[in-house]
Amino acid sequence: MTSPMEMDKLLHVAQSCAPPEAIQLIVQVTEDPHTHTFAKLAEAPTIQKLALTPEGAPYVQLLRLYTTGTWADYLSMAHQLPSLSAAQVAKLRQLTILSLAYQERSLSYATMCEHIGLAKDLRESVRILEELIIEALYQNLFTGRLDGVAERLDVHSVTPRDVPRTADTHNGHDAVFGLLQALRAWRDRSSDAITALDTYKRQVEQKYDARAQTMQEDHAALTDALRNVAQSDTGMVARMRLQETYPDAMDVEANRRTHSKRRSKRTRA
Known part of the structure; x- marks a missing residue:
C-alpha cells in the first residue's frame, strides 16, 4: 500500500x-x-x-x-x-x-x-x-x-x-452505501452474539444453582438419615439401606469417620 x-x-x-x-x-x-x-x-x-x-x-x-x-x-x-x-x-x-x-x-x-x-x-x-x-x-x-x-x-x-470524501459519482455513492451496510451488519452480528452469550450465561448459572440446591438437599437428607441410624436399634439394617440409596455419599462419610478416628488416636498418643 x-x-x-x-x-x-x-x-x-x-x-x-x-x-x-x-x-x-x-x-x-x-x-x-x-x-x-x-x-x-x-x-x-x-x-x-x-x-x-x-x-x-x-x-x-x-x-x-x-x-x-x-x-x-x-x-x-x-x-x-x-x-x-x-x-x-x-x-x-x-x-x-x-x-x-x-x-x-x-x-x-x-x-x-x-x-x-x-x-x-x-x-x-x-x-x-x-x-x-x-x-x-x-x-x-x-x-x-x-x-x-x-x-x-x-x-x-x-x-x-478508497472511499471518496466527496461521493459525487455513482461509484462513490455505492462505496459509501456498501461501507454503511457492512458496518450495520457487523453491529447486528455483534448484538446477536452478545445476546446469545448472555442467554447462555444465565442458563449455566441456573443449572449451577439448581445443582447446588439439589446437592444441599441431598446432604441434609443424608445427615438426617445418619442421625436416625445412630439412634435406631436397627441401625445396621438401616445403614445397609442407606448404602444402597446413597453409595457415593456413604463412602465419603465412612472415609471421614476413619480419618477422624486416626486423628483422635494420634492426639491421645
Whole structure:
C-alpha cells in the first residue's frame, strides 16, 4: 500500500504540475505496483482542474476508476478511457480481487477469473490469477490462504479500498452505501452474539444453582438419615439401606469417620 509519506510526495508534485505532467502522474500512479490508494490524488485541485480539459478528462476518469472501480466498470466505459498498459491491467485486476475479498471470505478461482476477465479453464489464466493474488498477499493488501488444489482463496483480513470524501459519482455513492451496510451488519452480528452469550450465561448459572440446591438437599437428607441410624436399634439394617440409596455419599462419610478416628488416636498418643 502507498505510505502516507509517498502520498504526500505525490500530492506535492500534483500541486504545481502542468496538465501534461498531471496526465503523466496519473499514468505513473495507476501503473505503480505499490500504490493502491488514489482518492487524495483524485481530489487534488490540479487534478480537478485537469478534469475540465478535453485532453485531461479521460485520464481523471481513469484515476477515479482506480479509486473505487473494478474490471467490470472499466469494460463498461473503456471507449471513454485511454488504452491501458499491461501494468495498469494487472493493477486494476488486483484491485478488483481486493473488492471481491472485501465482500466474500472464500473466493473460487472461477469467480475471480470471471470478475477480472480471464477464461476460467485455461492454465494460463490460473497462472496470471495466482501471480496477482501472491503479489497482493506480499503487499499485505489482504491476508489469507491460497489453496491451489481446491482452487480457492480463503480471506482472513482485507485492507479496504478508497472511499471518496466527496461521493459525487455513482461509484462513490455505492462505496459509501456498501461501507454503511457492512458496518450495520457487523453491529447486528455483534448484538446477536452478545445476546446469545448472555442467554447462555444465565442458563449455566441456573443449572449451577439448581445443582447446588439439589446437592444441599441431598446432604441434609443424608445427615438426617445418619442421625436416625445412630439412634435406631436397627441401625445396621438401616445403614445397609442407606448404602444402597446413597453409595457415593456413604463412602465419603465412612472415609471421614476413619480419618477422624486416626486423628483422635494420634492426639491421645
